[in-house]
Amino acid sequence: MIKIDNLTFGYGKKKIFEGFNLEIPDWQTCLVTGINGVGKSTLLRLIAGVLLPDGGNITFGPGMPVDPRFKIGFISDKISLYESLKVSQMIELHMRMYGIKKFDYSLLEHTKIGMHQRVKELSWGHRTIFLLSLVLAIEPEVLLIDEVIHSIDAYLRKVFLEKVIGLISERKITVVMVNLNFHDVENIADRVILLKDGKVAVDSDLDSLKAKVKKVVSSEPLNGLPVILSIPREDCTEYFVYPYDEKAHRPAVKGKVMDLDLTDIVTAFIGGEYV
């Protein structure tokens, strides 16, 4: 469990979170999204213990060590590794730092990461897989993944995701993923959280969210429906409706009501903030 209580954090005068609360139970996989700069990555860094809050508390359930960082796996493109070390030396150092007895080389072998390569020579994809291997070695209870998946190639992404799903299945870990793009990952989440102005604006499981957000394509205005974003097209307008109520709204709609995937849904919420 991750419990965030009355969190306050800012960079200088710029406040990111003020009185922010969130609870993520054990064995939940949570997807966090929101517009650029809303504080998604900051939130992960705070949970990871890389940043310290200005106020409030982040606590973890029983089963976590006194210093929770030993059981938090954090995967981000901003993680600093010792760039000039060889892969083998980095592993050795990591094992000593965390007191790890056994290291699983299978991911590295499988993706052809050479033991003698320098860390700085690894491609982004290989670097991400290497980070995953290091993180798996600490047998994490909490896994934090900052948007890294979509900057790596399709095959490595598959390897990465399969490993993470296997881990959720076997070790019942808690996962928080920060994403801008949901291709491949939306069905891994139990819960979707959209941040806005330092607060939780949407907090829902994916299925209920899909039932509540619809796109209506119509050439007539939608009177009385809660439209969060409308996009005029050449011959009609696309209206994104939230919360959509099939019984109350369907009769009033002259046009087509369409289901959306998570990418469309988040685009509608985020787009509503820009327009």
Add this chain to the structure above:
Amino acid sequence: MNIKINPKSAVPVYEQVKREIKLAILSGNMKEGDKLISIRELAVRLKINPNTIVKVYYQLEVEGFIASRPGTGYFVSAEAGRAQKEKHELFEQVTDDYITSASDLGYSIEDMITELKNKDDSSEKKNNGGSDDKDR
């Protein structure tokens, strides 16, 4: 098991997976005693949360389609093939899907009936009058 899910659909993913497995059992592609793939493996294959598969397998067990043997996994149960009511429900769902898509295209129920009859005629010709299956 060859299961496909549609991420665009508003039908919850667990419903989609459940329906696909029922279809596999009711159509005879999976038979009594066949082992279902593990929760982990199915989650990895479909890139969905293992909790979702846990929910699907639990519901299928409650509905009598599958049974668990501790330590070994889930198997298609003996009662599964006899679930005629379920079979009909599934048939209705498939029919609803067809009607929705076809009416979105602007076809009436009459058009659909005509089309289905045409299909039936041509498949009969192809099968050289193989009508054995028709009374099922």
